[in-house]
Each structure stands twice: as C-alpha cells, then as structure tokens.
Amino acid sequence: MNADRSGVQRIRVLIVDDQPLVRRGLALMLSLEADMEVLGEAGDGIEAVEQAKRLRPDVVLMDLHMPRKGGVAATREITASLPQTHVLVLTTLEAEQTVFDALRAGALAYLLKDATEAEVVETVRAVHRGESRMTPQIARKVLDQFRRLADRAPKPEYRAQEPDDPIAELNDKETKVLQLIAEGKSNKQIAGLLFLAEGTVKNYVSRIMEKLQAGSRTRSRSRSAPKPGLNPRGAWRGTPRRGRTLRACRSAGCASAAARTT
Numbered sequence: 001m002n003a004d005r006s007g008v009q010r011i012r013v014l015i016v017d018d019q020p021l022v023r024r025g026l027a028l029m030l031s032l033e034a035d036m037e038v039l040g041e042a043g044d045g046i047e048a049v050e051q052a053k054r055l056r057p058d059v060v061l062m063d064l065h066m067p068r069k070g071g072v073a074a075t076r077e078i079t080a081s082l083p084q085t086h087v088l089v090l091t092t093l094e095a096e097q098t099v100f101d102a103l104r105a106g107a108l109a110y111l112l113k114d115a116t117e118a119e120v121v122e123t124v125r126a127v128h129r130g131e132s133r134m135t136p137q138i139a140r141k142v143l144d145q146f147r148r149l150a151d152r153a154p155k156p157e158y159r160a161q162e163p164d165d166p167i168a169e170l171n172d173k174e175t176k177v178l179q180l181i182a183e184g185k186s187n188k189q190i191a192g193l194l195f196l197a198e199g200t201v202k203n204y205v206s207r208i209m210e211k212l213q214a215g216s217r218t219r220s221r222s223r224s225a226p227k228p229g230l231n232p233r234g235a236w237r238g239t240p241r242r243g244r245t246l247r248a249c250r251s252a253g254c255a256s257a258a259a260r261t262t
Helices: 021-031 045-055 071-081 096-105 117-128 136-152 170-183 185-193 198-224 246-251 252-260
Strands: 009-017 036-040 059-062 086-091 109-112
Touching: 009 021, 009 086, 009 117, 021 036, 021 117, 036 096, 036 246, 045 059, 045 071, 059 071, 059 117, 059 198, 071 086, 071 096, 086 096, 096 109, 096 136, 096 198, 109 136, 136 170, 170 185, 170 198, 185 198
Parallel strands: 009 036, 009 059, 059 086, 086 109
Antiparallel strands: none
16 A cells, blocks of 8 residues: 555556446546545456556456456466465356355455445455455355355264364354345444444455465365375385386386285
C-alpha cells in the first residue's frame, strides 16, 4: 500500500481480464475510489504473473477464462511467489470445479461479474485486509462440496491418522457460518445470530478457505510423491545387492539367486 501526497494510504491493484473493455471499466471504477490506485492491466495469465512480479500489487483482480494461461494457474503462481499479494477472482464462471480450483489456488474471494460496483469495491478492501469473502451462491457450492467430501471420507476407525488429511472437515460452528452465508446473511447478521463478534465470523470464513487450500496442497504432495517401492531415481527399494535398479539386478542374476535361496 502506498500513500499519496495527502497521506491517504492507497490499495495498489492489478486488473487481469482478456477483454479490454472490461479492464477499462474496472480501472475507471476503482480509480474513483480515494483509497485505490490501479497500477496496471494484463490480458492473460502470463502477463498477469509478469506484471505482478514487476509491480507487486496489494490486490490482483483476476479473471479465469483467458488465453495462454488461465486465471487459476496465474493465481497459484502469484500467491506462491508473492505472499503479500492477495487475489480476488472476478469472473462469469460459476461451475463448482472452477470455484474450488480458484479457491484452492489461493484466491481469497470469488465474485461473479453480476456483482454490484459496491460489492466489488468493498471486496477489494476486504481482500487487502486479508479477509476471505464468499457470495451466497459460492458459499452454497462450497458447503455442498464439503458435504460430498464428508460422505466419501472413510470412517474414522478406517482412516489413516495423518496431520495433513486432505479431507478437511468443517466443525459445527464453521458449518453453521457457511450455511448462513449461503442464505444471504451478512457477517454482522451472522454475528448476531450466533452470538459472536463480527471479527470472529470473518475468521471462520478464512479458516473454511484455508481448509479448502490445505486439501489441495496435500493432494499435490501425494501426486508428486514417489510410487510405492520406487525411490525418486527409479531404484527399487529393498532389492538385493545394495539397492541396484531392478533392471541391473536382473542382469546380474539377482532374481535367480533369490529364487535359489527360497
């Protein structure tokens, strides 16, 4: 965040959308806000990553469906390399998998392009503060996804006890907060209904997002882990003759030797 000559702290924004008309409209809208400054624009994910690394904005307003590199991949790269930069998705795409992919990539908020100007502006401010935001329709999708994950999860007695379980379940309070968001309740209304501070409600929303993202990171690690029985270089674990590769062991007669000893 930079301060202008009057001392007003400005939120530095990068706008990413493949449609020039949309970029100009968003830039004009945000430039009318005294506490915001549009640093630049990008027309696809590759430009978005390049501009973000060069300009280091506070908030990136990110479209998803773009040429060369999409918004999900760009979000993942920006949030990984620039932890102080927060991503707000603004898109027409509302398919469940798209929503989850964007949130798991690190986006703090997800808005559809039918959002009002006031909603966009306020969400930019919230994301800059590090708060997660969900519209009611997005909250319903997230809630349904957690329910499906819970239904598919193995029962506790059969589940491996792992600290980074990819099936991150919501507790009762988080579920209730998400249900109320899906019903269209504001944070203030939720706080009153659940007898919580408004800041606590915001923390619950952030924790829900973190559980989505934690599940994605765990699945990525499991996909990149070596297959059972093989080390990263392809050597077969537990083979005789000091860990030769399986092919080398066979050529040296290890298999026949093993057969003779059994």
